[in-house]
Amino acid sequence: MSSKPSHKEPAESRLRRTLAFRLAAAYSLLGLLLVLLATASLYIVLRAELDRSTGLFLADKLNVLRTILRERPDDRDALREEIQLETAARHYQQFYIRLLDDRGAPILTTPGMANQLDVAELVRRTRNGPEHSVSLTGFLGRPFRAASATAWAGSSPARRDTIQIAIDISQEVELLRRYRRWFWAIMLTSSVLFPLLGYWIARHGIRPVEQIAATARSITSTNLRERIRAEGYPSELASLAGTFNEMLDRIEESFERISRFSADIAHDLRTPVHNIRGEAEVALSRARTVDEYREVIESTLEEAVRLSELIGDLLFLARAERPLTELRRERIDVGKLLSAVRDYYEASASDAGISLVADEGAAPVTVEVDRALMLRAVSNLVSNAIAHTSAGGTVTLAARDEGSAIRIEISDTGAGIPPEALPRVFDRFFRVDPSRSTTSGGTGLGLAIVQSITTLHGGQAEIASQFGHGTSVTLRIPVLATS
């Protein structure tokens, strides 16, 4: 039913809600962001480095020329040679130098400089000092970096020349352009590749979850034995699969218990009905005396009583299982309740040669409980104790106040329960020795009823037994907090 509305949902919005989509989106956004950050910062560093090395080159060159001018002010040839050597050696990078006297008239110029560069702009834009370089665009569109510096000719401060220097930086500009082109190519590839890869990784990662879901979907009451094989799963999902398997174990166990329970009910209902039917058939097979009919009716009545008791017990257990079963709580004296039970069973206990003792303790123990239910629980325990204790034994009924709870303990010196059967005695229809108990009329519901009555009161029932030496059942009922 709940999956119905999703059919109407557009496929796109359904995809957007899948875990794989969200993971893939997160991966790719993160990946793209990282690539962007890395490439952009590399670009910035590269550009700054190129600028810096060009600037250093220009400054170096200016310093060399300044030194020549200062050391040999009139050796024009040395200067020309230096300029020509520098420019002639370069094939791919144009390099221009101009030397001006203090009136601004050019003394020396690299040939062809005026064709490439707007010399007036060079004069206007370059500032004095080797460390200040500026960018210029030549006549043919080539990018240049230029700088200028004052140079003292000789040691006398009388003559002050100016050196202007410009270098073609189209290689660097081209390098940066290629870098940008690569940057966009990488970003484009990443933005296609990352989502695809991310989606694949996410799908791969959550495949075990889908397998778990598929197993869960395929399990019905007929294949409750199926389990998820978690080999090779990552540990988180292996633990999820383990939890799921444990849940299946529990479901399987309760399922088995329920089906055993129904089989037991059917069996226990069938026996008395079978007996009634058999006796009626035998009685009707020929004419009978009045006494014989009376006997049959009496035995039929006995079976009918057994049957109605059994049905009553089953109804009680079914009702007690509903969470909001109401308790008619009243304050009772537990000691008095135990005495009443003892009085009720007194006769049958003394017939069996068992002494029945109600240990009322020093102070009266009072508690707010449903009197009728508590009476039923204690009666069930005492009848069990008497049934499993032989002549000469003792059955003790005791109550103690523990402050936050009261404790009712019914102990006997009887046959005890074998340890392997002890954990199951509170189960419905469980009897340690079914053959013997059937003759004594037990159905195996007594302790189950005791337990549900205790649970209804918010308490716990515990059993301890030493096989061959006796059994003791303790009911711990919490005292209601009075406001």
Ligand SMILES: Nc1ncnc2c1ncn2[C@@H]1O[C@H](COP(=O)(O)OP(=O)(O)OP(=O)(O)O)[C@@H](O)[C@H]1O
């Ligand atoms: N005090 C006891 N000493 C020895 N065995 C006991 C004692 N109390 C219970 N048992 C064992 O536990 C089984 C379950 O007890 P329970 O009271 O639930 O069923 P029952 O007495 O057989 O039947 P019912 O009480 O429904 O008539 C009993 O069949 C008996 O074997």
Ligand SMILES: [Mg+2]
């Ligand atoms: Mg019983």
